[in-house]
Every structure is written in C-alpha cells, then in structure tokens.
Amino acid sequence: QVQLVESGGGLVQPGESLRLSCAASGFTLDYYVIGWFRQAPGKEREGLSCSSSSAGSIYYADSVKGRFTISRDDAKNTVYLQMNSLTPEDTAVYYCAAQKYYCSDDASPYDYWGQGTQVTVSS
Secondary structure (H helix, E strand, C coil), X not given: CCEEEEECCEEECCCCCEEEEEEEECCCHHHCEEEEEEECCCCCCEEEEEEECCCCEEEECCCCCCCEEEEEECCCCEEEEEECXXXXXXXXXXXXXXXXXXXXXXXXXXXXXXXXXXXEECC
C-alpha cells in the first residue's frame, strides 16, 4: 500500500525554524518526484518546492526561496523540508506528494498525497 506520512509540524514563534518529514512506504522514493505544498484557510493550495532525483532538479516558489530547503534521504525513504525564518504568513497545513513525471508546483500531476501536518507561526 502506497503511503506518505508527514510529521514535524507544530506551533513556533516568528523567526524560528521547523523541519518537516515525509516518510514513504509501499514504494521507493528515489524513483519519484516529491513535492511540498501548503494550504492556508480560505486560500488555494500552493506549491512550495519539489525534488526530482532522476532529473537532478529542485524547485522553490518565490515565497519560500532562500528560507526553505528540500532534501532527501533515500536510505530512509524520507524527504525533508527545512523551514527557516518562519513568519505568520507561513501558517498552513503542509502536504507532501509524489509523482513519476516532472518537478512541478502544480498539484495535478501528483498521484500520492500525505494527510498533512499543521504549521502555526504565532507570537
């Protein structure tokens, strides 16, 4: 059974950091493109970052470029999103997703999704 499980969310103060994890089971992550998305209340889902091992490509949305870093540990079948300098505007539910095709900030190519993890940035 293919499954993605996010973890690492929580409540932090502005300027602090969090590292989200996306653990895969039922398939091998290094053959897939992995994307991170978020959705805040009343807003559309936003593509933040993606990583393709086969193509050697990494993408970051302008909203997180320079603050967020995506990385993979293929031995652990896990992808991470390191988030630094968090602001209240980063408050959202964060999702990881997987697909076999190409790095994209559009949600439609992604076949598998995790359940999401809440990130709240507040003083």
